[in-house]
Amino acid sequence: MTQKTLTNVTVAEAYLHLLADRGIEYFFANAGTDFAPLIEAFAKGEAQGQTLPKPVTAPHENIAVSMALGHALVTGKPQAVMVHVNVGTANALCGLLNAQRVRAPMLFNAGRTPIMEEGMRGARSGFVHWTQEMYDQAGMVREAVKWDYELRNGEQLELVVDRALSIAGSAPQGPVYLTLPREVLATTLESFTYTPGGGRQRAVTAAGANLTALAEAADILARANTPLIITSTLGRNPAAMAALSRFALDMAIPVVSYNPRTVDLPSTHPMNMGQDINAWLGQADAILVLDTMVPWLPREGSPRAGAKVIHIGEDPLYQNLPIRSFQCDLAISADTEIVLGELGRLMADGRSDADKVEHRRAGLAERRRDLEAVRLAAWRAAQSSGDLTPLHISRAIDAIKGDALVFKESGLRIDHMTFDEPGTYFFSGAAGGLGWSLGAALGAQVAAPDRLVISTVGDGSYMFGTPLAAHFVAAEQQLPVLFVVFNNRGWHAVRRSTRGMYKEGYAADASKQANEPLTDFGVEMNFEKVMDVVGGHGERVEHPDDLPKALDRALTVIRSERRQVLLNVMCTT
Known part of the structure; x- marks a missing residue:
């Protein structure tokens, strides 16, 4: 396997070269005294025409982490964010919590107060280097990230970066936290050898569904007279949106995007019934919940007695939520795009009653017209106000x-x-x-x-x-x-x-x-x-x-x- 060697570089320089090789294009940052080796590495890279991530100055940590979030929402790719030790981490925590809940991949870095009081390059040099130290800096973000680690030695840099990025990109995706002590970043390496071309570890993709569970789900939906699909974040994957469009149209199943965070179904799709879950929840005899953390509010409504509820997604039970007790008769952990394709094939293979589907389609067309009439009335009322x-x-x-x-x-x-x-x-x-x-x-x-x-x-x-x-x-x-x-x-x-x-x-x-x-x-x-x-x-x-x-x-x-x-x-x- 081809390898690349950098000579006489600091760990900070090696880190930036490695990030660039791993596809990190931007380094959104709010700098502090811990950044000195990185700033020097960026300046050297610019002077020598090196290909490094582009540094973007964010005057507040909230902007830095939110920029990485927005970039990930559009591209699906993680970018690097770095903030100043514990205080910067604290300022960024709100945005980090959002990124974690929306499953956005992110390499979130923070400096760490210099470990050494003296005797090493990068050791403590200011009053604040004592007051900013914590026993467990990562403790404040541990519930908001998938993985955290402190870089302890430049020799482990490649394996640490590859592990961080592979975990951030693994389904379900999310942010990871890496702290970088100043002395480690300032250490000069006589040589740093790494494997170019994307890294030695790969992210875990969402798996296909268990065939027995898929057959059970198909049977539940085929038997139903008034099935319902609930979505919220399925549109993170454009291919999943296309699969839902086909499945909902073929099977004539209404889709409610409750509290939608992405485009889950085209607005003009015949099966798109808006966002009002309470208009549909109590009528459904089978409910398919796709990539939805909160499918309804129990205090406002619940599925009708005897209804079957199926949850599908990378983590359909959302195991990182302490309490989530929505009815679940069948949970399938799998890629939603794959599941919808398989369900469509299973239901078309003799399970689904064509007459029932067409009867449902006619009724839903009327419901769609009623929905448009309600919207038009609301608009006219607003105009007349x-x-x-x-x-x-x-x-x-x-x-x-x-x-x-x-x-x-x-x-x-x-x-x-x-x-x-x-x-x-x-x-x-x-x-x-x-x-x-x-x-x-x-x-x-x-x-x-x-x-x-x-x-x-x-x-x-x-x-x-x-x-x-x-x-x-x-x-x-x-x-x-x-x-x-x-x-x-x-x-x-x-x-x-x-x-x-x-x-x-x-x-x-x-x-x-x-x-x-x-x-x-x-x-x-x-x-x-x-x-x-x-x-x-x-x-x-x-x-x-x-x-x-x-x-x-x-x-x-x-x-x-x-x-x-x-x-x-x-x-x-």
Whole structure:
């Protein structure tokens, strides 16, 4: 096997060369004193024209980890992130939790306080090198990563990197955590020999399903009169989306994308019945749950008595959730794309009743027409209200987006939009860590520089996203992202939760107080002014008729000037 040897290099240099060889194109980073050997290695690489990952400066850790998340969502490939020791890890933890829950592959690095107090190159040289040391730095992220390790010796570098990347890429994918002590990075190696071409270890792919379990699932679905499919993140794999499209159409089974995080089924597909699970759950006599962590809310509804529920996915029981007790009569751990193809073949082979399928198809066509009528009525009501609503924003974005990559951390109404292509919609703050969308959109723009990328955020989420840091990166890297702020002047999710629990309470009675505690924003925020600082284009939009024109101007700036744009849209909830 061909090998490559580097001579007289630091471990930091060897690490960057190895990452480049393993397909890591970007190094998203928020630097600290532990980075000195890496910064020197990057500078040397640039001076000598070496091929290394491109370093991207992120002024806040949340942006760095969210950029890696966005890149992975678009490409499916892990990128490297590095932050400053324990404090940087703590700042990035929110984004790391999101990446773990959405199963995004990521090589998450952190420095480690120098081990030695003196006597080695890279040993402690500042006051903070004592105060930042922890007994177990990785302990704070251990529940959010698949693997963690501290690089202890440059001689083990190749095997550590290959193990990290193979575990991150193995199904179910996710982030891994590698800490890099400064003394180790600063160590000079007389020679470093590695095997080029992708590494000595390979990620584990999702397996095919057990044939007996598949036959049982096919029998359950074939016997059912009112089967239902529930999805949420199946669209991470475009081929799985295509398989679902064929299977649902052939078998005339309605699909509800409950709390969807990806495009799971084309919006225009005849079997796409929207996102309202409660309209379907109690009627189904067989339920196929595909790649869905939370298929319904038990307090709002449950499957009807006697219904059979099948869960399918890489880890259909989501074993890293402490409690998840949804009914499960059959669980199949397998690649969803493969399973749907096999189920289709089994059901077409004498199991399925053609007359029953066609009768169901006719009924579903009527349900689909009813759904469109409800949506049209909602739109007309919004138009007649005189307010600028999330429906106005959603439909206006839909009119201009084309094949854009759209990130949702807002009141975006995807039920009034058309997403027919896989990988064009992402709702990935799966752990509830706010502020991910700004950085994720930037990472997506890095991955797809010629695509329009749209980040939609609420005003609260926008402030969580360390916006000045995000807009700095957009300016510095020349990433012409369109940021749309749904500015409803408060925490709508918190407000909705409070009023859901206390429908007749004091918080719900606006006459009793001017502002709802801890939810209403009492300060007028002119977010569009931030664009003046970073050289972008910003506008405030207050009337429904002005929104399409503002979006047209935004596209002109993005396409002709390659500058970022922020629209501060003053809307209702």
